[in-house]
Amino acid sequence: MIQLIVNGQPQLVPSPDSGTDSGTTNDARLNIRQLLEHMGLQGKRIAVERNGEIVPRSQFDQPMLASGDKLEIVVAVGGG
Amino acid sequence: MDKLVIAGKAYSSRLLVGTGKYRDFDETRVAVDASGAEIITVAIRRTNLGQNPEEPSLLDVLPPSQYTLLPNTAGCYTVEDAVRTLRLARELLDGHTLVKLEVLGDPKTLYPNIVETLKAAELLIKEGFQVMVYTSDDPIAARQLEEIGCIAIMPLASLIGSGMGILNPWNLQIIIENAKVPVIVDAGVGTASDAAIAMELGCDGVLMNTAIAAAQNPVLMASAMKKAVEAGREAYLAGRMPKKLYSASPSSPVEGVIGNMSGK
Numbered sequence: 001m002i003q004l005i006v007n008g009q010p011q012l013v014p015s016p017d018s019g020t021d022s023g024t025t026n027d028a029r030l031n032i033r034q035l036l037e038h039m040g041l042q043g044k045r046i047a048v049e050r051n052g053e054i055v056p057r058s059q060f061d062q063p064m065l066a067s068g069d070k071l072e073i074v075v076a077v078g079g080g
Numbered sequence: 081m082d083k084l085v086i087a088g089k090a091y092s093s094r095l096l097v098g099t100g101k102y103r104d105f106d107e108t109r110v111a112v113d114a115s116g117a118e119i120i121t122v123a124i125r126r127t128n129l130g131q132n133p134e135e136p137s138l139l140d141v142l143p144p145s146q147y148t149l150l151p152n153t154a155g156c157y158t159v160e161d162a163v164r165t166l167r168l169a170r171e172l173l174d175g176h177t178l179v180k181l182e183v184l185g186d187p188k189t190l191y192p193n194i195v196e197t198l199k200a201a202e203l204l205i206k207e208g209f210q211v212m213v214y215t216s217d218d219p220i221a222a223r224q225l226e227e228i229g230c231i232a233i234m235p236l237a238s239l240i241g242s243g244m245g246i247l248n249p250w251n252l253q254i255i256i257e258n259a260k261v262p263v264i265v266d267a268g269v270g271t272a273s274d275a276a277i278a279m280e281l282g283c284d285g286v287l288m289n290t291a292i293a294a295a296q297n298p299v300l301m302a303s304a305m306k307k308a309v310e311a312g313r314e315a316y317l318a319g320r321m322p323k324k325l326y327s328a329s330p331s332s333p334v335e336g337v338i339g340n341m342s343g344k
Contacts, residue, residue, distance in 0.1 A: 007126040039127075045139050046127060047172035049164065054171050072126060074168050076138050078108060079123025079154050080098025080240075080289025 002030055005070045006039070013038050016063070029063035035071070036060075047074050082317065084285050086262060087178050087210045087231050089148070091118045094279065095309040096150070096264065098289025102298065105141040111292055112142065115302035119148045121180055121287070123155070124169045149173060150212065152180040157193070159183065159200040166204060179204070180234070180266075182214035190240040194221045198228065205229040214266050217251040219258060226261055233259055234266035234287060237278060241290045243270030246277055256282045272301075272308035279312025280320070 004011045016030055032055055036042050048055045049072040050064065065071075083090035097117040102108040112120055120142060142149070151169035156162040166179045183200050185193030192215055201211050205228060212232040213225050222233045235255055238244035245268060246252065256263050262284035269275050269288045278286050286309055295301035 041127060044127070045137055045172065047124075047168040049168055052164070054167050056171065072164075072168065074124050074165075074172065075127050076122040076149070076151065076169075076172060077125045078099040078102060078138055079125075079152055080100045080121055080287075080293075 002065060003067045004035070004065060005068075006035075007071070007073060011039075013065075030065040031063045032060040032065070035065060036073075039073075041073065045075065048072070049074075082313065084262065086119065086148075086212070091148075092116075093118045093306070093309075094285040094313055095275070095305055096121070096266075096285055096287040097292060097302070097305075098287070099138065099142065100154075100289050101293035105136060105138065107298060108138075109141050111298045111302040112147075114299045114306070115292065116306045117147075119150055121150045121152050121289070124151055124153075124165050124172065144173060144176070148178065149176065150178060150180045151176070153182050153200075155184070156182070157184050157187075157196075159196050159203065162196075162200045163203050163207075166209060167207075170209070177208055178210045178212070180212050180214065181230075192216055192236070194218065197221075198224060201225060201230055202228050212264070217248050217255065219251060219254040222255045222263075223258055226259055230261065232262045232264055232284075234264045236267040237265045237274065238268030240267040241294075242268055243291060243294075244268055245270050245274040246281075249277070249281055252278070252281050252283065269305075272304040275305050275308040276312035276315070279309055280315050282316055285309070 002013045002015055004013060013030060013035060016034060032048055051070055084094045093116045095115055095117045096119040097112055097115050098121045099108050153162040153165045156165055162181060162183050170176055181201055183193050183196040185191050201213055204211050211230045212234055213230040214234045215221050215225055217235040222235060225233055237246040264285040264287050265278040265283050266287040269286060269291045275286045292298050292302045292305060
């Protein structure tokens with residue numbers, strides 16, 4: 001499992017290959033797309049910040065997430 | 081044609097509206113359309129982790145293809161939060177750089193923190209953002225924000241959400257006189273006459289949210305605001321008559337009044 005902080009709240013996400021093998025799976029990293037799918041946000045118009053830096057959509061498939069990462073996932077809402 | 085030019089783009093409407101505080105997206109959309117606004121503000125917020133994935137999003141209802149979206153930094157009290165919010169907005173809106181910056185100084189009054197606003201504006205401009213900036217009605221702050229490269233100065237009429245109208249028309253007049261970029265009154269407008277007065281003063285536009293959304297009938301108020309902004313703009317362009325305590329020059333002819341024995 002990977003322990004992330006998403007929008008200020010702890011979020012436990014299964015590692016990409018957890019359950020398939022034992023041993024070195026702790027090194028497996030999650031990508032943003034997998035995280036969004038886990039959270040039911042796939043296909044939504046969102047933007048992601050990881051540890052204070054913007055993650056461009058073009059990098060959503062790169063396995064970059066590790067335990068302890070702080071993520072912000074935002075949408076546009078009504079405002080003045 | 082008399083157009084409002086923001087960041088090189090010409091707009092027919094001088095009314096800018098916010099999209100907050102409406103009952104639902106339907107009402108938001110109908111009110112925005114009744115206002116005739118082409119530039120609409122949106123806020124950037126964390127996704128609700130428990131939300132229904134089927135729920136429509138604001139951008140489905142008000143697509144960027146039909147409106148110029150102006151993401152804001154409402155609720156930000158620090159330079160860092162404001163800058164991070166707008167970087168996220170740029171990513172969210174596919175590289176869109178036109179933004180509304182506000183850095184607040186106090187949760188009770190939502191009065192802007194000008195020192196922090198200046199710092200945030202400078203950073204954002206360096207990163208290529210086109211910054212429309214919410215500020216107080218202080219002419220010096222307005223001048224400094226223009227000097228560092230803000231593309232529109234947006235002084236408050238009165239406090240955000242207060243509906244108190246224009247509290248210091250004299251300061252606004254000084255800001256308008258000095259500014260070479262558009263001046264847009266943002267915040268404090270309560271009803272149509274407030275918007276008309278702002279435009280008669282020579283403002284280039286008016287931005288409002290609560291005045292429409294918190295009206296008993298938001299759609300009707302949106303339509304009233306559209307007319308008020310247009311009427312105020314035309315009155316400004318027409319040039320008003322001078323004010324006098326009284327006039328010795330009545331509108332009807334002085335001569336030929338019946339019953340006058342002298343024949344005059």
